[in-house]
Amino acid sequence: MNAPTIIEAPNTAAVIAALQARFGDRLSTSPAIREAHGRGEGLRDLAAPSAVVFAETTEDVAAVLALCHEARVPVIPFGTGTSLEGQLQALGGGISLDLGRMDKVLAINAPDMDCRVQAGVTREALNHAIRDQGLFFPLDPGANASLGGMAATRASGTNAVRYGTMREVTLGLTVVTPQGRIIRTGGRARKSSAGYDLTRLYIGSEGTLGVITELQLRLFGVPEVISAARVQFPDLASAVQTVMAVMACGIAVARIELLDALQMQACIAWSRLEGFAVAPTLFLEFHGSEAAVAEQIAMVEALAGEHGGSAFAFATTTEARSAMWRARHEAYHAARGLAPGKDSFTTDACVPISRLADCIAESHAEAQALGLVAPIVGHVGDGNFHMLVLFDPADPDERARADKLAASVSERAIRMGGTCTGEHGIGVHKLDALLLEHGAEAVAVMQAIKAALDPHGIMNPGKTVPSLPPLG
Incomplete structure (x- = not known):
């Protein structure tokens, strides 16, 4: 739109x-x-x-x-x-x-596994600051984003299937209201029943209700063993069925990422990968004790084999894991390389895992019907996938087809019981989809919250909540 x-x-x-x-x-x-x-x-x-x-x-x-x-x-x-x-x-x-200069780690509480940071601290900078404490901050949205921005968009990323999203790891905030008042929400306690949950109100508000300037965050112990694996499948449905089986068995995978065949084609060319076929591929990571990780790997390998998985490979050293994950980490640049000179945007959706294969397959078929190149990657352990849509910015018709595809992905996910965005947020691109997902009455409540907290409408106007006439 x-x-x-x-x-x-x-x-x-x-x-x-x-x-x-x-x-x-x-x-x-x-x-x-x-x-x-x-x-x-x-x-x-x-x-x-x-x-x-x-x-x-x-x-x-x-x-x-x-x-x-x-x-x-x-x-x-x-x-x-x-x-x-x-x-x-x-x-x-x-x-x-x-807020990029607000980049100080204010406190690290190792015994309680939490910390307080300014909003401009990036996730990589935080992990660098706590690396000698035996702790780490697990959320990885792909980019080296600021933690304030990650809270504002309710980000998650590749580790969310085990560690949750910014909603789960944020204990409290310092927020400046549109009027310039400074408030603190939440605290260091792991739970509270004290009044309205203002922390969760500001998480995901995309800068439309106030400005997050500090965050109190949960930290986690560095696992004893980290092991990565990859496995390839004859078709997309087999890969997703494996994911469903892994989750149904309660296997505590830390990451489980899917690249479709088109994305693998791009990654093989871009990253000069060897030993990979142009086929749907799962990348996995396991965290825990040596015995627990060995058990998880054995179970996943068996489940993948039952669904036609092959070329199962492992990596345990830091260097080997980095090499194995390179295809996933360079997916954006690799996808752009499929159509040099074209522009792109990335859309995301999240559905129940049982509908994931259908949603991806239908979205892929629509992209082909529209004549668009649109590879897919996904945080499939929680049903979230991303489609990068390539288009010629000088061709209005191709841009219109790209926007149509993005809108269709949102509509399809909602129809299948999911959401128009698992982690990107609404911004300006998904205002129509928000209304479709929640309905006019729920959106009117969101508008009322916006009007109450930001009566002059100065905070990031035109984003997150569509402008609609009031009900009644």
Whole structure:
């Protein structure tokens, strides 16, 4: 769908002047910097902000929001720029609030396995900071995203099948409201019945209700043994049936990733892989004690064999695991290599595992019918898959067909009992799908929450919740 049109606030120039006086060279109106903040990785349409402010403290964020709230100027929070559904587009200009300099690990509580970080800390930086404590932060959405951005989009990634999503690993937040008030939600306790769950309200809100500036996060012990494996199948259904069998048996796999044949073709060429066929492939990882991992591997190998799996291979050393996972980690660049010179966006959906093979097969068939190249990868342990759609940005018809395919994937997932997005979020690309998934009355409740917390509508306007007339 097309992004909604928003008229730029008339007070923007005055707000920029006031922010310039407070922040000095930490405010930029450079066209290059504005353009770099006007789109993410997935949806490449550019909508640049009027200015960019580089915040360094929660108080900086509060000052920006208080001023913009008073003047009714939009604010778009920015982490590392890796969002995939247009969350960073400044649809009506305004201020891009860059949190990348808020990159301090504030506290590590090893006995309780938790930590507190500023929102600009990336997942790789956190793991580097805690590596000598015998701890790690398991969520891996693929990109080296900021933890604040991961919370804002309710990210998950390859390890979610075992460790959960940002919803499960976030204990509490510091949030700046649109009016510039600073609040803390949650705490360090592993559970609470104290009042409304504001932490979960802000997780997944995509910067539309406030700005997350600090996070209290769960950490996990580094497993005694980590082993990776890969296995190939004659067809997609056999691979998915294996996944269903693994999950039904309660095998605690840490990762279970699917690449379809087209994606494997791309990866074999891009990463110069040897020993792989152009066939649907599962990549798995097992965490635990030596005995537990050995048992898990034996069970998975047996289940895969029952469904036609072959070329089962293992890797236990860090170097061997990295080499085996290279195909999955380089999938995005490999897929882009299928059609050099074309642009792309990535859409995702999540369905009950029993419908995963059908959903992927129908989506693949539609891509072929539309004449589009669209390889598929998936976090199939929880029914989540991604389709990267390639198109010529200079060809309006091909772009329209690409948008049609993305919309169809969302509609198909909803029809099969799933959701239009497992981890990318709504942004601007899936506003129609949100309405289809939840219905007008539920969306009206979301609108009421938005209006109550952000009455002037300055927080990332035009995203996440569609603009609809009130019911009744």
